Amino acid sequence: xxxxxxxxxxxxxxxxxxxxxxxxxxxxxxxxxxxxxxxxxxxxxxxxxxxxxxxxxxxxxxxxxxxxxxxxxxxxxxxxxxxxxxxxxx
Amino acid sequence: xxxxxxxxxxxxxxxxxxxxxxxxxxxxxxxxxxxxxxxxxxxxxxxxxxxxxxxxxxxxxxxxxxxxxxxxxxxxxxxxxxxxxxxxxx
Amino acid sequence: xxxxxxxxxxxxxxxxxxxxxxxxxxxxxxxxxxxxxxxxxxxxxxxxxxxxxxxxxxxxxxxxxxxxxxxxxxxxxxxxxxxxxxxxxx
Amino acid sequence: xxxxxxxxxxxxxxxxxxxxxxxxxxxxxxxxxxxxxxxxxxxxxxxxxxxxxxxxxxxxxxxxxxxxxxxxxxxxxxxxxxxxxxxxxx
DNA sequence: CACTGGAAAATGCCGC
DNA sequence: GCGGCATTTTCCAGTG
Numbered sequence: 001x002x003x004x005x006x007x008x009x010x011x012x013x014x015x016x017x018x019x020x021x022x023x024x025x026x027x028x029x030x031x032x033x034x035x036x037x038x039x040x041x042x043x044x045x046x047x048x049x050x051x052x053x054x055x056x057x058x059x060x061x062x063x064x065x066x067x068x069x070x071x072x073x074x075x076x077x078x079x080x081x082x083x084x085x086x087x088x089x090x
Numbered sequence: 091x092x093x094x095x096x097x098x099x100x101x102x103x104x105x106x107x108x109x110x111x112x113x114x115x116x117x118x119x120x121x122x123x124x125x126x127x128x129x130x131x132x133x134x135x136x137x138x139x140x141x142x143x144x145x146x147x148x149x150x151x152x153x154x155x156x157x158x159x160x161x162x163x164x165x166x167x168x169x170x171x172x173x174x175x176x177x178x179x180x
Numbered sequence: 181x182x183x184x185x186x187x188x189x190x191x192x193x194x195x196x197x198x199x200x201x202x203x204x205x206x207x208x209x210x211x212x213x214x215x216x217x218x219x220x221x222x223x224x225x226x227x228x229x230x231x232x233x234x235x236x237x238x239x240x241x242x243x244x245x246x247x248x249x250x251x252x253x254x255x256x257x258x259x260x261x262x263x264x265x266x267x268x269x270x
Numbered sequence: 271x272x273x274x275x276x277x278x279x280x281x282x283x284x285x286x287x288x289x290x291x292x293x294x295x296x297x298x299x300x301x302x303x304x305x306x307x308x309x310x311x312x313x314x315x316x317x318x319x320x321x322x323x324x325x326x327x328x329x330x331x332x333x334x335x336x337x338x339x340x341x342x343x344x345x346x347x348x349x350x351x352x353x354x355x356x357x358x359x360x
Numbered sequence: 361c362a363c364t365g366g367a368a369a370a371t372g373c374c375g376c
Numbered sequence: 377g378c379g380g381c382a383t384t385t386t387c388c389a390g391t392g
Contacts, residue, residue: 011137011138014136014138015133015138015143018129018132018133018136018138018143019143019146019147019150021129022126022129022130022143022147023147023150023151025122025125025126025129026126026147026151028122029119029122029123029126032115032118032119032122033119035115036112036115036116036119039108039111039112039115040112042108043105043108046101046104046108047101048101048105048108053105053108053109053112056109057109057112057113057116060109060113061113061116
């Protein structure tokens with residue numbers, strides 16, 4: 001067994017090809033993640049608050065439906081807990 | 091450039107630029123994730139068991155990571171013992 | 181060496197005691213984390229949206245100063261990006 | 271307020287109960303974290319190097335985790351190969 | 361006291 | 377559709 005021309009080795013080659021393609025893509029993806037971190041770092045270096053920036057990015061990434069859904073549920077939950085208004089200045 | 095004359099928008103352009111760069115990279119990253127999914131799907135279509143494939147990918151990744159991990163643990167120990175540098179003629 | 185009554189073994193005992201106390205506390209802490217997860221699961225089982233619940237918990241956990249600070253920065257950033265109003269129905 | 275008979279508040283009480291349980295547990299957890307800090311401080315006061323102590327704690331934790339980790343990795347393999355149960359007389 | 365790194369939490373994904 | 381797993385993100389403690 002393990003002869004070059006039998007069916008096992010053929011699938012083996014194919015499998016290896018798939019695995020390596022995946023690994024390559026994963027590396028690329030990780031590199032991009034690093035880039036994103038760098039951009040945030042750069043923004044921070046320019047005086048921006050990255051925490052707030054992340055919220056903004058998330059907001060923009062949500063589509064309208066999602067956003068409304070979450071907002072209205074939040075309102076309902078807040079109301080149920082009596083957290084409705086800004087008037088809780090003890 | 092970036093006419094600062096309006097105090098509100100002092101860093102608005104810059105902020106926008108950062109945000110858009112981030113969004114662009116996130117899109118790229120998402121695209122790659124999709125590619126990875128496609129590869130798995132393709133492999134599945136060729137009769138491979140994706141579950142096993144994922145294990146293999148993970149294992150190879152850990153093997154590679156483990157080497158570095160060991161190194162860095164050594165570094166921690168050295169640091170804790172004040173042996174940071176190769177020359178310990180303090 | 182390693183005689184019971186020399187200074188080394190005394191510190192050794194003391195060190196062991198410290199370490200074990202720490203480990204005990206860490207376990208307790210982990211157990212509580214698990215409990216929290218369970219509560220969320222239970223809430224989910226009762227039809228609540230845990231994602232929204234987590235936002236609520238976070239909001240309540242923030243003190244007023246923090247909350248106002250974050251909110252006002254968000255407004256500033258949104259304004260800088262022209263995300264001010266709900267009137268972006270393209 | 272928060273009268274049971276108001277349909278809006280149907281689950282308000284329940285929600286409040288969940289939230290408060292969570293907040294309570296979070297406080298307990300934070301208290302334990304403080305305790306851990308205190309123990310380190312105490313050890314430091316007794317002449318121990320907390321940096322080294324942390325390494326030891328981490329190491330012991332990893333050793334323990336590693337046993338379980340290996341077990342669970344085995345489980346994954348078994349599952350992937352359809353060997354889930356101890357009796358494979360299918 | 362800001363930064364970095366590592367732990368913990370949250371989100372999304374896959375398989376059942 | 378749900379539960380569990382993997383990844384990603386967030387947070388926090390330690391460090392310089």
